[in-house]
Amino acid sequence: MRIQLTQAVTLDESGQRLRPIEMRIVDGVIDSLSERPLPREEGWQVYELGGGLVLPGLVDAHTHLYQSLGTGLYDGLGVNAWLEALIHGYTLSEDEAYDATLLGCVEAIRSGTTCVSEMTELAFADAAAQAILDSGLRASLAVMVGDQAEGNNPPDMNTHQALAATRSFFERWNGAGWGRLKVLMGPVGLAACTLDLVRGMRALAEELHTQIVTHCAEGPTETEAVRARYGASEVEMLERCGLLGPDCALVHAVWLSERDLQIIANHTGRVVHCPSTNLKIADGIAPAAALLKKGIPVALGCDGAASSGTYDLLKEARLASLLAKGSGMDAAALPAEQVLHMLTDYGAEASGWSGKVGRLAVGYRADLTVLRYPQAHLLGERGLLSRLIHNTAAGDVAAVFVDGSPLLWDGHMVSVDEEALVQRAAGRLRRRDFGPGAYPQKGQPPQAAPQEWAYFSRRTSKND
Ligand SMILES: [Zn+2]
Incomplete structure (x- = not known):
């Protein structure tokens, strides 16, 4: 399976610079990365990411x-x-x-x-x-x-x-x-x-x-x-x-x-x-x-x-x-x-996936998370990484790829019939009580711990 991703941006290794990215994926593995547009070739499945921000999955x-x-x-x-x-x-x-x-x-x-x-x-x-x-x-x-x-x-x-x-x-x-x-x-x-x-x-x-x-x-x-x-x-x-x-x-x-x-x-x-x-x-x-x-x-x-x-x-x-x-x-x-x-x-x-996933690099599996970019709360270049960490959530995710195959595309689940699943799950919740319900509660066990174990949790100052 040969896949080409185009019209996307990513952060460089320092997280401080935004750059265009084009990617070719062969049999689920990142085969090539380029900042310049790659030529379209016969037989390649092309996904246009609409300027989305690509991260390692x-x-x-x-x-x-x-x-x-x-x-x-x-x-x-x-x-x-x-x-x-x-x-x-x-x-x-x-x-x-x-x-x-x-x-x-x-x-x-x-x-x-x-x-x-x-x-x-x-x-x-x-x-x-x-x-x-x-x-x-x-x-x-x-x-x-x-x-x-x-x-x-x-x-x-x-x-x-x-x-x-x-x-x-x-x-x-x-x-x-x-x-x-x-x-x-x-x-x-x-x-x-x-x-x-x-x-x-x-x-x-x-x-x-x-x-x-x-x-x-x-x-x-x-x-x-x-x-x-x-x-x-x-x-x-x-x-x-x-x-x-x-x-x-x-x-x-x-x-x-x-x-x-x-x-x-x-x-x-x-x-x-x-x-x-x-x-x-x-x-x-x-x-x-x-x-x-x-x-x-x-x-x-x-x-x-x-x-x-x-x-x-x-x-x-x-x-x-x-x-x-x-x-x-x-x-x-x-x-x-x-x-x-x-x-x-x-x-x-x-x-257990060291060297296989976690980076956008040739030879790594093509597991990718694509965020909508730019948006009102996620734009610019300087400070973008901080916005990414402090100012994004699930709703910002546009696409997800594993081994180069889309599981989520344009905000829609591809790999699972989500509507049918939600209906089934709602039915299960109507029929069964999954909560503590019938189970008799014995009250909260003591949560206090001796001082030597409480060092970090009770710490209030870096100078303690
Ligand atoms: Zn656990």
Whole structure:
């Protein structure tokens, strides 16, 4: 398949200069880039982008798309009560999981995302994988597995079953869609995993040549539970199990000590920052600026919409920038150039697509996000990158390409029958209560944490 994109602009590597861009794509890979118009040749499919602003496809480095039907149903629950309510109340059949995941895919595509790192549940993992495959998105998929009780939530498998289920899912889905899907290892988080499972996951990742993603230090309660169990922090324990490395993404990483930051940096680890979830279910505030200052690439994640209340990676970018500035009392924290990396190549690295997506460069996959340009709120050249980070949202996305194929074109979904899907999903919401509803709430667990764990979240001045 030979595709030519024309009539577009892009920002140069510095993010300070706008330049015209023409692109040729062969078999899903960027074959040539030019600032001058390329000749039209017979047999090439041409897409005229109407002056649109082309970016490397945005990468959502952590999400749970299957939670889309729970959006707006779990207000007022802190992280532990939220998790318990979700585990016991948000139970999906395979058909429901397919539609819920596909609905999440539509939101992802409409907001300019080309690649997601999805953590899904074993009970409907195949349906979720099929939905993502059908949506046309690129994805890293991990089945969340745990073999240890976390609070009131007993494990639904033992260590052997967790490893076997992961291996089997990998064998079924890794490389599907001509390489568009990749399967990662997904120990759900140390609070719900034995050390044997964590070590087993590292061994399996090595054997299968894939990466790892895990929740880490999201809320104070589970962070403290791990410390009480082992006498060491989550990060320290993950290091002892050999899990950390450039191929391991730690999601959330809110409750970190200075020592934890140094350990992650020593292992060239990756972190995924999910600001909307961290605020809405009162996890705390992740030390994104401090992590980046240590040289740790921090990617962005929308997380599940049942916890974040929204799905829009551009909104997450804006929020990450503002949170870092406001919580650290440092207006220079997370400059727009850095946030663009968080949205693109850092996300690709955290999701296992390093060197394949995240840049507009010859040899990279042709995953592209195209914004309408110019518009009243997105124009000019000087300051354009700041406008892009602080002043755009899903509605600005005109087109999305994955492997050179359009998933969204002129604001319309191409890869999914959106109208039919929305009708089906609305019917499901009428028939079933997906909220905490019948599940008896036990009240909010204590959210306060000892001072040593509260260092970053309570920090109000960079001079503290
Ligand atoms: Zn998550």
